[in-house]
Amino acid sequence: MIAMDRLASLELFVRIVDRGSFRAAAADLGISRPVATAAIKALEKRLGTRLLQRTTRHVQPTVDGESYYRRCVSILADIEDAGRGASGAVTGLLRVNIAGHLVRTMLLPALPAFLAQHPALAIHLGEGERLVDLVREGIDCVVRAGHLPDSDMVARHLGDMEEITCASPAYLAEHGVPLSPDRLDGHVMVGFVSSRTDRPLPLEFTRDGETIEVSLPARVLVGGADTSVAAARLGFGLVQAPRIRFENDLAAGTLVEVMADFPPTPTRLSVLYPSNRQLSPRVRVFVDWLIDTLGPHRSPA
Structure with a gap:
């Protein structure tokens, strides 16, 4: 029972450091805040050192607490790994x-x-x-x-998604089918506004291994990827996104791929932890x- 109590206190301590809050950590673990506070006080008493200190905004570890946190994270991960090795289950x-x-x-x-x-x-x-x-x-x-x-954070490359350029049949009927990046006069795009620059991203094409960026006029500017596709369906301009996003529209004919010989560069997909x-x-x-x-x-x- 003592070992289980100590293990639970380690999990609680790590969660408090991660969340920067007694209240959030207690809610995550399904216990009350007073129970969490009492458990950490008992842990600090047992170790003979203060592990956490409160600031005006959140809880953060002391110097001893930071060192103890790193050891706890390693211990808990080893326990989880050992459990998986014994049962073969990820829980x-x-x-x-x-x-x-x-x-x-x-x-x-x-x-x-x-x-x-x-x-x-x-x-x-x-x-x-x-x-x-x-x-x-x-x-x-x-x-x-x-x-x-x-x-x-650690970033692990998952793969690169194929990108394509699309427009609605109504847009192409009005503006014509674009044939190359050099022949886009009179065309417009759905302006996808970058969250980093707060400016519309240019359209991007590749030709003979070279990347070409083209900024077209945009009467509709959006900040969401789903909205950009919806705007393209309504004929507001050319749009670029991973092919998988357009699959249903391409099958239904609500969007048409254009300039397939000049594809955008692929989109990198990553997982971070x-x-x-x-x-x-x-x-x-x-x-x-x-x-x-x-x-x-x-x-x-």
Whole structure:
């Protein structure tokens, strides 16, 4: 019983440091805040040192607490690994943050098979494309497309998604079918506004190994990928995105691929997780599954 109590206190301490909050950590673990506070006081008394200090905004570890935190993370990961080795099972809740369209088009269709392989595992799929603080928000990993800003997270390349250029039949009937990047006079684009620059991204084409960027006028500017595709369906201009996003529209004829001989550069897809945390079995099996799942959607060599 004592060993179990101590293990639970280690898990609680790590969760408090990760979340920066007694209240959030207690809620994650299904206990009350007073119980969490009492448990940490008992842990500090047993160790003979103060582990946590409160600031005006959140809780953070002391110098001794930071050292103890790193040891606890390693110990808990080893225990989880040992449990998997004994039973062959990956257990617990995996928290992932990923763009909604990737969830719907690529992950959900394959998810039943993944969960069938790991019946003791549950997954929380948070949808979004914003920058997240994995540790503070209690997220195990994120999947992101495109350029990654500098960070202290580990980024593992999952693959590159083939990109294409599309427009609606009504748009092409009015503006004509574009044939090359040099012959886009009179054409317009759906302006996809970058969250990093707050400016519309140019269209991108490749020719003879060279990347060509073309900025066209845009009467409709959007900040969401799904909205950009919806705007293209309504005839507001040329749009570029991974082919998988357009598959239903292409099959239905609501969008048409153009300038296939001058494709945009592929979009890089990556999974990111904290560099200061030992990779848990849950994240490890999920990342391996992602690589297998995304294989059919990668850009052709």
